[in-house]
Amino acid sequence: MDTIRVGIAGHAGLFEIKLSKKIKDCREYLDRLPSPSTLVSYPFLTSIERCPPVGLQPAYAVLLDGSGKTVGFFYFQVIYFKASQSIRFNQDQDFFCRLHKSLKGMVANLVEFNTLVGGNLLLSGPYGCILDPVYVSKQGLIYQHVLEEMQGWLRSRGVETSVTLVKDFPERDKYFEESTYHSFEVEPNMILSLGPWDQFEDYLDSLLSKYRVRARKAMKAGAALQKKELCEEEIAAMNGRLFDLYRCTATGADFNLLDLDPMYFLELKKNMGSCFHLYTYSLEGQPLAFYTVIEDGEFLEAHYLGIDEVLNKKYQLYLNILLDLIRCTIQGRKKSIRFSRTALEIKSSVGAIAHPLTCYIKHRKVINNTFVPYLVDFLNKKKEWVPRHPFKQP
16 A cells, blocks of 8 residues: 555644555455445455446545544545446437437537546445544545545556546535535435334335335236345356346446446355345246345345346336335335435335435536536436325324
């Protein structure tokens, strides 16, 4: 690891920032911090490092105070972003919509740069920093210091990052508001907090009639499917089919920043063991869909999935996945299930609530940074959706 000494305003003495591209260099320091989440743990970050998405390079920083005490850990990702490859512009029948999307396409073709990301692009939520509670009040200032040092360190190793993106902060933690970073909102994280349900039937009973009927119809449509959790050996044997299903779903998304490594799910199982689960839906031995979930203390984190889109409607695959995630959460006596930020309306229809997230972005050159908010507003796709209220009123 390389070490840089820095002063931080408001704190006496010098801090040490240790930087590396290998998570193994950080393990002893990470183990000294009370990790708030499985999603900022050595096994999970090791999995990403060993099987990173295409074009993604992880990087790490550890912060030590003047006495040598570990007070912070920071997770970064470097990725080459090309808007025209990540954003998919579907043609609309309305002329003005087509014109607007064509303009977006022209601008997108001009937008490409290496980006330093504070946080994890594979997740929805603030999983880029662990900081000793003593320093939380200065988190924004400290984070910015570490970002600048990481950017300079990468540059010294031939990795030029012109844009810095820090993601995803909930409303209570807007640490970068007083800075030269520009804020923008992204799609919210959809979270379902559990009610007083001892079993899945209690959840169904708490739904309004039309939502309960819809759920039972979906369960009936998928009744012929065999549902199974796969062990490591079974994931390895079925890996090709699982990845094909993932690709089927990923290529249909409007925005797809990352392409997962084909061995990613197997690597997660190897490293995370019983904290990672992969479930399949099969017909006559052939998987039609799968979903993955990560145990994170009192929470479940819905991770990537894959669906045979041709058969999705017939067997109500996606809705069955959402319902089974809720079933897993209830059976595991968890506090809530985090569904992430896609398919907002259908997740709302099973009871998930939208939790807003804010990101911060900055261009290294001052003149370019002036235009960043206008570019973000132009390219940031706002999806119209209607929140649902599926539960009976108390």
